[in-house]
Amino acid sequence: MIDVINLKKTFNDGFEVIKGIDLTIEKGDIMCIIGPSGSGKSTFLRCLNCMEDATDGQIIYHDVDIADPSVDINVHRQHMGMVFQHFNLFNNKTVIQNIMMAPVHIQTKAAKKKGSQDKRSREQIKKDAYDNAMRLLGRIGLEDKANAYPSTLSGGQKQRIAIVRALAMNPEVMLFDEPTSALDPEMVGEVLDVMKELAKEGMTMVVVTHEMGFAKEVANKVIFMDSGKILEMNSPKEFFENPQNPRLKEFLSKVL
Amino acid sequence: MGSFSLKWDKFVSVLIDSGGYKKVLEGLGNTLLIAVVGLVIGIIIGTLIAAVRVLPVPIKWKKGEFNKDRKRSVKYCLDKFFKGFCSFYVGLFRGTPVVVQLLVFYYVLLPLMGIKITGVGVSIMVFGLNSGAYISEIMRGGILSVDRGQMEAGRALGLSYGTTMIKVVIPQAVKNILPTLGNEFIALIKETSVVSFVGASDLYVAFNYIGSNNYEFMVPYIVMAVIYIVLVIIISIGVKMLERRLRKSDRRN
Ligand SMILES: Nc1ncnc2c1ncn2[C@@H]1O[C@H](COP(=O)(O)OP(=O)(O)OP(=O)(O)O)[C@@H](O)[C@H]1O
Ligand SMILES: [Mg+2]
Numbered sequence: 001m002i003d004v005i006n007l008k009k010t011f012n013d014g015f016e017v018i019k020g021i022d023l024t025i026e027k028g029d030i031m032c033i034i035g036p037s038g039s040g041k042s043t044f045l046r047c048l049n050c051m052e053d054a055t056d057g058q059i060i061y062h063d064v065d066i067a068d069p070s071v072d073i074n075v076h077r078q079h080m081g082m083v084f085q086h087f088n089l090f091n092n093k094t095v096i097q098n099i100m101m102a103p104v105h106i107q108t109k110a111a112k113k114k115g116s117q118d119k120r121s122r123e124q125i126k127k128d129a130y131d132n133a134m135r136l137l138g139r140i141g142l143e144d145k146a147n148a149y150p151s152t153l154s155g156g157q158k159q160r161i162a163i164v165r166a167l168a169m170n171p172e173v174m175l176f177d178e179p180t181s182a183l184d185p186e187m188v189g190e191v192l193d194v195m196k197e198l199a200k201e202g203m204t205m206v207v208v209t210h211e212m213g214f215a216k217e218v219a220n221k222v223i224f225m226d227s228g229k230i231l232e233m234n235s236p237k238e239f240f241e242n243p244q245n246p247r248l249k250e251f252l253s254k255v256l
Numbered sequence: 257m258g259s260f261s262l263k264w265d266k267f268v269s270v271l272i273d274s275g276g277y278k279k280v281l282e283g284l285g286n287t288l289l290i291a292v293v294g295l296v297i298g299i300i301i302g303t304l305i306a307a308v309r310v311l312p313v314p315i316k317w318k319k320g321e322f323n324k325d326r327k328r329s330v331k332y333c334l335d336k337f338f339k340g341f342c343s344f345y346v347g348l349f350r351g352t353p354v355v356v357q358l359l360v361f362y363y364v365l366l367p368l369m370g371i372k373i374t375g376v377g378v379s380i381m382v383f384g385l386n387s388g389a390y391i392s393e394i395m396r397g398g399i400l401s402v403d404r405g406q407m408e409a410g411r412a413l414g415l416s417y418g419t420t421m422i423k424v425v426i427p428q429a430v431k432n433i434l435p436t437l438g439n440e441f442i443a444l445i446k447e448t449s450v451v452s453f454v455g456a457s458d459l460y461v462a463f464n465y466i467g468s469n470n471y472e473f474m475v476p477y478i479v480m481a482v483i484y485i486v487l488v489i490i491i492s493i494g495v496k497m498l499e500r501r502l503r504k505s506d507r508r509n
Contacts, residue, residue, distance in 0.1 A: 049412060051408060051411065051412060074411075074414045074415070074416055075414070076414075077411065077412060077413065077414040078413070078414030080412075081412075081413075082409075082412035084405060084408065084409065084412075086403075086405055087405075088403070088405035088406060088408060088409035089409070090406060090409065090410070090423075090424045091403075091406065091428055092424065092427045092428050092431070093424070101413075101415075101423065102410075102413035102414060102415055105415060105419060105423075106414060106415070162409075165413070166412075166413070169413060169414065
C-alpha cells in the first residue's frame, strides 16, 4: 500500500535524521517501530504523511509519489489517520465537534464541486457526520462526553477520542506516534485496547511505541530503528526471541 | 467651595438650558464610533497581517529547481513580498504619532487622491489602520502561543493550513489575547481625544465648547475626565465578562 524508497531527511540545521529507509507497508500490516530516543522514529512516521518534508527519496502511495512537493497532500492525508503523543484535540471545540469538524468540512467542500457524486446537502452531511461520531463514541464508551471540552477529560479519554477523530475520516492506514507515552500507567490499557480492536478489524497500522507487550502481541512486523536507519525487521517472535543485530540485542536487554 | 458650586451651576445651565448636552451626546457618540469601528478595522487588519507573518516560510529552492517549479518559486516570492510589506506597514504606523497620521491623511494623502471625507471618517480610518499595526503584533503573539500540535492535528486530518488557522488556531489565539485586546480598546478610547485636530467633534470638543461659553473650564473638564474613566471601567468589566464566557472551554467539570 505504501512503498518507501530510500527516504532521507535532513533538518535545516544540517542534521541528517533519516539516512535512507526502504520499507513496504502492506494492507493489513500492523507494524511496530521501536528504538532508542532520538533515533528518528517520530521523524520517519511524520514523513509518511508529509508532516515533515522528506529531503530525498520517494513515498509511493496509490501510485503517487506523495513526497513530491507538487502533489496535493491534503487529499492523501484524508486517508491517513494520525494519532499524537500529546493527543492534540482541538481545545476550542467540544468532543463531538472535534470528531465532526474534518469530515463535515471536507465532504461539504467535495459535494459543492461540480459533477460531484455526493449530492447531500450540508445539513445531511452534518447529520451523517454526527451519527457517525456518536457511533464511534459509543464504541469507546464515551457518548456521555460528546459535549464536554477536552480540558475536562483524562489523558486516556483524550487519546481514545483522538483515535476516533482520526477514524471519522475512514482512513486506510493509521499512524501512531507513541500514543501511550504521555499517559498515566493506569490509562495505558484502555488506549491499547482500542488499538487492539482496530488491529483485529484489519486496519493497517504503523505504531511507534515503547510498549513491547503490545508489539509482541499485536504486531505482525516489528522494526528496530537506530540513528536514522532500519537495523532489523522481523516477525515479533523472531524479533524478540532471536534478535540478530547487536544493537538490537543490547537495546532489548536494557528494556526487557 | 462657594465658588465651585457657582461654577457647577454655570456648567449645568450651559449643559441643560443652552443645549450643551446635545454636543456632549454627539461627542460621546463620535468618540465611541471612532474607537469601536477603529477597533473592528484594526482587528481585521491585524489578524490578516499576523496570519501573513506567521506563515511558514516555503522551502527555499536550489537554483536549478527554482525555475523548474515555477508555482513554488512564485509562492516563495509572494511570501517574501507580503511579509516585507507587512513589516513596512507595522513599522510605519508604530513609528509615527497618531496625530501626525491624522494630519497627513486629512491634509495630504486624501486631498492628493481627490477624496473628500469628514473628520470623523478620517479618524475612523486612521485609528483602524493604526490599531491594525498594534493588534497585528498582539495577534502574532497570540497565534504563536497556541500549541503547535493544534495545527498539526488539523493538517493530519487533511484540512488545509488556512482552514485550520481559521477554525482552530485563531479562535484560541483570540481567547489568549483578549485581555490585551481590551487594553488596546481602552487605549483607543483615550487616544481618540486628539481627533479635533481634523475637525471631528468628540468629547473634548463638546466640553471645550461648554467651557468657552462662559470662560469657565474647571467643571467641564472634570466632568469630561469622569466620563472617560466611566467608559474605561465599563469596558474593563465587559472584557472580564467576555473572558469568563470564553473560558468555559477551559473549565473542568
Ligand atoms: N524540527 C527539528 N529540527 C531539528 N532537529 C530535529 C527536529 N525534530 C527532531 N529533530 C532531531 O531529530 C532527531 C530524531 O528525532 P525524533 O523525534 O524523530 O526521534 P524519536 O526516535 O522519535 O525519539 P523519541 O523516542 O524521543 O520520541 C533528534 O535528535 C531530534 O533532536
Ligand atoms: Mg518521538
